[in-house]
Amino acid sequence: LLTKNKRLKEAKQILAEAKVAFAGTPQEVQVLLASSQLAVERKDYDSAVRMLDKIAEDSSAYTRAVKLKADILLQHQRDKEGYTNCYKQLVEKDKSAKNYAALGEAYLRILNPELAVDSLEKAYKMDPINNGRLRTRIGRALVATHEYHRAIEFYEQAIKDVSKYDGTSSESISLSHDLAKLYKRLSRFESASRVLISIMHNKPNDITEFRDDVISLLLLADIYKINSLNDYFNTLSQAKDIQLEIVNSLRSNNNTVSNDIIDSERIRLSDICEQVANAALLLNDHNLAIDNYNEAIQYDPANTKAILGKAKRYQNKGQLDNCISECQKILHIDPSHGEAAILLSESLFLQETNKNDSNANVNNAIKPLQDVLDNQPTNYIAIEKMIILLRRCGRLHEANNYLTRAESIDRRVNEQAGYHYCVGLYSRHINDIGKAIAEFNLARKDERWGHDALIHMIELYLNPDQEGVWEEREDTPGTNGLDEQTAANLAAAETLLRELEPKAKNALKFKVLENNYLLATKQKTLVSKAMASYSAILDKDPDYLPAVLGMATGFMVEKSEHKAKNLLKRVAKMEINENDGEDYEKANLLLAKFHIDKTKNDLAQDLCQRCLLHNKSSSSAWEILGLIYEKSQDYEKASECYEKAWKLEFEQSAPIGFKLAFSYLKSKKYIESIDICEIVLTHYPEYPRIREEILKKAQLSIRTK
DSSP states (O other), X not given: OTTTTTOHHHHHXXXXXXXXXXXXXXXXXHHHHHHHHHHHHTTOHHHHHHHHHTSOTTSTTHXXXXXXXXXXXXXXXXXHHHXXXXXXXXXXXXXXXXXHHHHHHHHHHTTOHHHHHHHHHHHHHHOTTTOHHHHHHHHHHHHHTTOHHHHHHHHHHHHXXXXXXXXXXXXXXXXXXXXXXXXXXXXXXXXXXHHHHHTOOSSOOSHHHHHHHHHHXXXXXXXXXXXXXXXXXXXXXXXXXXXXXXXXXXXXXXXXXXXXXXXXXXXXXXXXXXXXXXXXXXXXXXXXXXXXXXXXXXXXXXXXXXXXXXXXHHHHXXXXXXXXXXXXXXXXXXXXXXXXXXXXXXXXXXXXXXXXXXXXXXXXXXXXXXXXXXXXXXXXXXXXXXXHHHHHTTOGGGHHHHHHHHHHHOTTGGGOHHHHHHHHXXXXXXXXXXXXXXXXXXXXXXXXXXXXXXXXXXXXXXXXXXXXXXXXXOOOTTTTTXXXXXHHHHHHHHHHHHHHGGGOSOHHHHHHHHHHHHHHHOOHHHHHHHHHHHHHHHHHOTTOHHHXXXXXXXXXXXXXXXXXXHHHGGGGGSOOOXXXXXXXXXXXXXXXXXXXXXXXXHHHHHHXXXXXXXXXXXXXXXXXXXXXXXXXXXXXXXXHXXXXXXXXXXXXXXXXXXXXXXXXXXXXXXXXXXXXXXXXXXXXXXXXXXXXXXXXXXXXXXXXX
């Protein structure tokens, strides 16, 4: 007691007295054990080991002394070999099932499952009936060594052995669960299902059997999820019904069952309800999903997964007030819940922008994300959302601060795919296309980030200048009207498309991306193939925005601008969808260009303002507004718009730089015009026309003043 309470001086004094008092008696061994523990507390590990070595093999405390010595060698001296040698000594002294089992456990502790299996099997063969716990340990050790065939044989035989003397006992059920998991891991789904179905009770007799059936059904549902969503949903529903019986049964015996047990079963019921809700979503039954989320919250008000699922449904349905309320509930339960904070930020932003008020206060939407990143600066999911949100708020330049902070805190930042993805996203938005592609490339093999990184890379290769694919370029013989660099970009995009195909999370979006590639080739047969695909998509869903924009782009490639304009008119009547923000913006701005061509400047300006309401960093919107003023020869206002577009492109866009320099020239701001020309020519020395048509004229105008 004195040692545990860190009163070491007093403990040492008492042991000194005990050593004298018990010298030569059987109790002397106990004094040695206590002295060794005191030495450990003093961090004198060598002395502790020497004391334990003094205990003779024939002493009743020998086994305990060897195990204490083993723990000291492993925990304090990191001596794995010495640790296992201690257990080998016990086996050499007494080759019993108990000692072989202890040696096997020692090997497992130092993560050496191969040797563990050998020792555990020896222990099991010595006493197969009374070594039930070993069966599980051996099976799992075989799995850890990747000896799957041996593991299956062992589990099958062990289940038969247990069933001979104990029917469908808890042990045989536990072994069956492990075997089913192994079959699933090996994609032997029918075998896994067979094992689980065979251990279901026809009429469960007690709570234990009910619980076993719930676990079996949850494992079975996990298997059905792969091949049959209906069976997945039905099996989860069955597990929910049985778990509800368990809770009701325990409630009726409230006098003999503790509240803690009832609460734990209610929490499990809540978790199952949440899984049923998710399964209902996969079947597109959103009302049933909401009902089950509500049930989950009823059984466990602190089930943040269920509350979050409910919040996401509200956001998808456009019920932003309800979504915000649910997110706030989660953050009240768990202030560090990053996903809820992200969803709250998105919903607050949408709520403000949906007011269609140019003075909407979108900055409040940033605060929840700010709070997450203050506490978790390397939360790359939150950083990704922050980059997106800051861009839409017109504050993209602040995003680099979060990347810099992550760099300073995460020593392995260069190994983090999430970091590279976020840097790529930021680089794309500041128009540093080369860096964006390089960073996305470092993330593209990652399970979490690779899918989206591939999409960004494909989009950038298809359209590195962020212009319309119908824009004319100089023809190069043998490349179907495409210059050498464009042809290389298309080849890279095609390779990445094939890499993305098996990983695609949304078949429809992948098809749109593939069609965009076909359009970019400008080959008549491939363009026709893409247009037929878009037509089929729009026949099923006339308002699917990515396909609307894609088909309009196809019409532009085919020089059918009138058809493109008529198709895009439906976009003006659509409400923005959170997932279609970029396409919504591109479609509206393309329609705005059509209006400018017909001198319908008011309509064009309205569409630009509509885009800026949802994305204050839309350089394209400011560029089109500048074009409107330029066509009306109001070069002062044109230059103001182009200047905003230029800054939003971080002074990296040559076309915008050209237009800004030209507007400055026409406004007689010659020095400003020269400055912009020099920046453009620094980045793009061969950029056409700017030197002759703007720079030299501005320089000449200054000289002749």
